[in-house]
Amino acid sequence: MLSTEPLVGNADPFSPAEPSPLTAEPFRMSDGTTLALSKKLLLSITPNELHIHDDKTNKSKLRSCCGLWAAAAKPLIIPLYNVLYAEVGESTLTIKFATKVSRTTVKPSSLSYPYEPAHHTVIEEWSTRLLNAAYGESQVRKRFKVIINPFGGRGSAATIFDKSCRPLLYAANCSLDVQITEHSGHAIEIAENLDIDAFDAILCCSGDGVPHEVFNGLAKRPDGMRALKTMAVCQLPGGSGNGMCWNLTGTGDASAATLSIIKSIRKPLDLISITQGDNRLLSFLSQSFGIIAELDLGTEDLRWMGSARFTYGLLQRVWKRTVYPCDIAVKVAIDSKDSIREHYRQRGSKEDAIEYDYHKGLPELKYGDINSELPEDWQLVHRPNMGNFYAGNMAWMSAGVNFFPASLPNDGMFDLICVDATVSRFQIMKMLLLVETGKHFDLPHVSYRKVLSYRIIPHKRPGVEKEYISVDGEQIPFGPFQAEVHHGLGTVLAKGHVYEAPGV
Ligand SMILES: Nc1ncnc2c1ncn2[C@@H]1O[C@H](COP(=O)(O)OP(=O)(O)OP(=O)(O)O)[C@@H](O)[C@H]1O
Known part of the structure; x- marks a missing residue:
């Protein structure tokens, strides 16, 4: 006689000690989703969950009004998203899954069921089916x-x-x-x-x-x-x-x-070439000049404050209305917020990437590099009052900072925010308070454009010892640079088609 007792895992401590008798052949129902390891133990794959109906281990005890225990069999339900693996041993099937231990945290858990070696093929077929359902397009055993x-x-x-x-x-x-x-x-x-x-x-x-x-x-x-x-x-x-x-x-x-x-599933990600001097590097997240770059890189002396250093550094600069003069030329893709919103909503569901010549090092630059003549249709504009020049290729810049809510992973564009330091302190604080939800997007003093490329020539301020430019949070030398997006050049593992952030 075979025992169907789970060997490891979250067995109910109140369940009876004697093993359930095997009274049925392992079988799959006509659609192949249900496996019966015994009359009392059924494993069913539903569209989103794995249901384990086990008379012995899933009994939940209900206290009756007279203080006696009553038993009711309930299936153990494991979301397919949490199913990690199904291991078919010579005579044991082990299902591994992630269990929730708090609102945000999970840990691995497993349940093992012995089976007759003669049923190996059926068990293997069912396990493959479970893994296919649990992983969908995602690769198993990465x-x-x-x-x-x-x-x-x-x-x-x-x-x-x-x-x-x-x-x-x-x-x-x-x-x-x-x-x-x-x-x-x-x-x-x-x-x-x-x-x-x-x-x-x-x-x-x-x-x-x-x-x-x-x-x-x-x-x-x-x-x-x-x-x-x-x-x-x-x-x-x-x-x-x-x-x-x-x-x-x-x-x-x-x-x-x-x-x-x-x-997660493999997805293409736009990447941005940055050229500066004779160097070329790639950026996947952001480029900043002005207040954000300085907060990222210029507040090391306040590290002892922990994350409060950003808030403190920010308030200091907003209060002083620090300006970061520069010249900029931008190749704009979409400049009205209504059109950006429309683009975000339409493109969010689209999947595409252009094909590159995969034998080569990096794609050619369509708009030249920082040493090239400025393309004819570009215009260099002097911005003496720039407060924040911030380009982003992803939505969240860090926890709670959804600076680029309209950004998409693979639309061949990146997003550029420019805010003048002349904007009132009240308006700047309003923007910062709305950043978590991405609602700052609609503020009239926040310039938000989708761009293909830009050139920036930052100017050193008299009397300021250290000036900063940050690319993906890393410091690059202070000086002119040019940025150009490459549609879907990189690859990431992602949960969905759009970023996991409130969009626009
Ligand atoms: N073993 C190492 N020793 C010194 N520096 C390292 C080492 N490994 C990585 N780095 C550098 O640490 C820097 C920051 O790395 P990372 O972004 O992973 O951490 P972080 O804690 O978010 O950093 P930070 O707060 O300094 O931005 C990178 O520039 C990287 O080159």
């Missing part, structure tokens, strides 16, 4: 090259990975090749020299600095375009700014982000 920045955030990225991420990745039977960075720029070297056929994705447990390096490492290869198409990049929240993770997984919790990445 192969990850994991890069951990040991100094990311508060220096806890390795611990976060080991405690919250690794157990879920193992439960999903993903293969992991983990490497800890040893110096700044190490992730560029790792990506540049990676055997790209050996992995499906590079998983950065870090802030946004490491994915920035990874894109640039892939771009440095002679087959850069193929590498950027083949290798998906993704991020677990191991830094202080985890913009990529928020945009693509919709959470800043490491375990929930891991589950999201396990179930």
Whole structure:
């Protein structure tokens, strides 16, 4: 006689001790969704859930009014999104899944059921069906090259990975090749020299600095375009700014982000070339000059304040109405907010990417580089009162900061916000208060455009010792640079077609 007792997992401690007798042959119903391991144990795949009807383990006890216990059998329901793997051993079927432990956190769990070896084929077929339903278009058993920045955030990225991420990745039977960075720029070297056929994705447990390096490492290869198409990049929240993770997984919790990445789908991502001097680099998240760049890079002396340093630094600058003079020329794609909103709503559901010549390093620049003549139809405009020049390719810049609500991953455009420092302090504070919801988009003093390219020539302010330009949160030299978008050049693992942020 076979026992159908779960070997591991969340068995009900009140269930009777004697094993359920096997009274039926394992079978699948005509549509192949239900597996009966015994008369009392049915596993059913529904469109969104796995239902486990187990007389013995799913009995929920209800206290009757006279104080006696009554039993009612309820199926155990596991959302298919949470199903990580179904392992078919010689005589045991193990279902691994993520269980919720708090509002935001999950951990791996499993249930194992013994079966007669003669039924191996049926069990295997049903398990394949379960995995297909649980993963959909997403790849099962992804192969990850994991890069951990040991100094990311508060220096806890390795611990976060080991405690919250690794157990879920193992439960999903993903293969992991983990490497800890040893110096700044190490992730560029790792990506540049990676055997790209050996992995499906590079998983950065870090802030946004490491994915920035990874894109640039892939771009440095002679087959850069193929590498950027083949290798998906993704991020677990191991830094202080985890913009990529928020945009693509919709959470800043490491375990929930891991589950999201396990179930995510490969998607093209627009990337932006930045040319400065004779250098060319790629940006995936943002470029800033002015207040945001200074807050990102120029408040290191206030690090002891924790995240309050941004608020403090911001209030200081808004109060002083600091200006950041510059000249800008912009190749605009869409400049009215109504048309941007329309574009966002229409494109949000579309999927496309242009084909590149994948034997080459990087695509040619359509508008030339920073050393080229300015294209004829561009106009350089002097902006002596620039307060915030901020270009974004994703919605969230960090937790709660939905600066670019209209941005789309793969529309061949990026978004540009310009705000003058002459705007009243009240209006600036209003904008900052609305940033989390993205509602600042509609404020009349916020210039919001979709662009294809721009050139900026920042001017040094007399008496100011340090000036900053930030690309993906990393500092580049202070000086003129040009930016140009490449439609769908990069690849990421993402939950959906649009960013996980309130749009417009
Ligand atoms: N082992 C290392 N030693 C020193 N620097 C490193 C190391 N690994 C990565 N870095 C650098 O750390 C920088 C920031 O990385 P990341 O974005 O992952 O973390 P972060 O905590 O969000 O950073 P920050 O708050 O400084 O922006 C990157 O420029 C990267 O080059």
